[in-house]
Every structure is written in structure tokens, then in C-alpha cells.
Amino acid sequence: MGSSAEEIRSHVKVYLMIFAALLVLTLVTVGVSFLNVSIPMAIAIALVVAGIKGSLVACYFMHLISERGFVFWVLGICVVFFFALMFLPLITTHNHPLSIFIESVSGQRIGS
């Protein structure tokens, strides 16, 4: 992160723009929930908007956009494990290829 006072002064404008964007996206999140769309579509839209908001916070408020080096390796590993964790529930789905594979290897029925 740049450290001179002049650099920081220019960043303040960016912070305020991000703030406005986050407020607008919050309204979009609430507005979309009132639209008559299917549940998968509603979930997809809500998570995409939340993802954009989260990225803005991480990139600009947490200064990830200007970070360099080792921290990205740490975060990269974290992201991999996070998604592994998110997709873990899929294993519980019956007749899922992964469940069938695990069942055939272990000889035990998943979820029983």
C-alpha cells in the first residue's frame, strides 16, 4: 500500500466511491429478493451481488489490490480449502458420482 500522504489523499476518493457502490449493491440485493424469479436464480443473483460487494471490500478497504507477494499464496490456499468445504455437502447427495465412488471404495453407504 502506498504510504505517502498525497497517495493516501487520492485513495480517500476511491474509498467514498466504493462506499456508494456498496450502498447501491445492498439496495440491489434487497430489490432482487422481491422479484418473482426462481429460487436457484434468486440464490445465484444474491450470491453474485454479495461476491461483488465482498471483492470490493477485500480489494479496496483491505488493500488487497495493492498487496504483493506471499500473502496471495496464503489466501490462494485458503480459497481452495474454502471451496472444498462449500462443495463437501454435495457428497451427501444420493447417486452422485463422487458418492458412488466413495461407496464403492469404502464398501459403506454414505449417509447411512
Added chain:
Amino acid sequence: MTRMYNGKFGLWLFLTSEVMLFGALFSTYVLLRVGAPPGTWPMYGLTAPQGDQILSVPLATVNTVFLITSSVTMVMAWASLKMNEFAKGRIYLLVTFLLAGGFLVIKYFEYKSKLTHHQVILREAPPGEIASAISSVEVPGAVGKSTLYYVNGHVTEQNDEFIKIIPDAKAGEKAAAAGDGHGHEVKIDQTLVRRSTVWGPQASTYLAIYFTMTGLHGLHVIGGMIVILYLYLTAAGWWKRMPEKLVNRVECTGLYWHFVDLVWIFLFPVLYLL
């Protein structure tokens, strides 16, 4: 190697462990949400399978705005200190603390409204005199569908023989109900009652995951507030002795605080809107 000071790198490592902590709960949420029989989420017997029937979306939206604003004031506190504007930076810290306090006050009222709200589930179809106050829902089970009879509202009197409850207006009947959205009091014989509970974590799977996730997030908010208050109270001394250290501490606290905001950004749609 890390191209940042040790404290900041340590904070990032801590945040990755936090990602996994909340990730485990989000994963649990997905499992419960996907596994819930159609039409039964968030809980059996609600007026409609929508979170906003139990939770207040306007209050949660205000809370979202509070946390987003507090994230901006936190980063502004750091920016002000970087620009040698100590007084401004300290005020931003105080505003961040107050916004976090506002978030918790709203959360307190949200929790209170649930913990004083009741759900009574009946064993069988209600008799004629109270039937109009009772709702029903078809619940899929192992041996086909069965009908669940229930009433939500505020219990006014309860003993071994009966429960008196002022029911909430049923879905679509709010306009016809009394001004506060409630119907007239009904008396239910205890022999008819299968379960009577407040809308606490014990009431349903949905409320259990709701209280777990928002409770854990609330604890993080309290933790952040303690650190921000400490920085606010000791800032003057640090600024005189080691200003650079104060700036770094505010930056690290900011990283943590933005993470707390980030978690809420996902909690809000997941728990309140889907």
C-alpha cells in the same frame, strides 16, 4: 519475503483461519438448506417458507448499512492517521465504535422479538371453535405426507391445562387483522398441544443455524469493538511515542473489521433474503 510487517502478515493468517471457521458454518447451512423438504424452509409451520416472515428485512438492511459505513470510517481512520491528521483519525475510530454499537442494539431487538414470539404445534386437527386461528402445512415424511397444525403468536397465559395465545395474522390476511397484525386471543387445551416453544434456536433447524451464525458474527463485532475502543482511548499516548505503531495497529484492526463486514455481506442475503 512477505513484503509486509509481521503483525499484518499474522493478521492475514488469522483471517484465513476465520474464513474456514465461517466457511464450515456456511457449508452446514448449504447442507441443511438443500436437505430441507420442499416448502418447509425456514421452519415447519411458518406462515410462508420465506425468511422475511420471521426476520425483519428492513432492520437487517439498516444493519448492513451500519456495518458498511463502519468499514468506511475504519479505513478513513487509518487514512487520516497516515495523512498526519490525528484528531480526525480518532473521531473516525469513535464513529466506527458507535456504528458497531448501533448494529448490536438492532441485533438485540431482533433477538428479543424472536425470543418472545411463540409457536404452538398441535397433535391433531383443531376443534371447530379455534380452527379459524390455526394454520396447517403439508409435511413430507417417511410414510407420505402428513398435515402439521400450528399457530404462531404471543402467549399471554400458560398453565398445565391450557395455553392462551394471540395469533399472528395468517399470510395474506394482515390487512384484515387487528392494527398490530395480530388476531383475537384463542385458548388451546394442553391435551391438544404437541409442542410449545419460543422462536429460539431450539424451534427449528433454520433458527438454530440463524442464531449460530449471527451469534458468532455478533461475538466478532463485540471483539472488534473492544479493540477499537482500546485504540481510541490509548491513541493519544501512542501518537506521541510511536505514531507509526499506532497507524499499523489501526490498519490491522481495520483488516479484522473489514472481514467482519465481509462476513455480514454474505450472511445478510443467505439468512434474510433466500
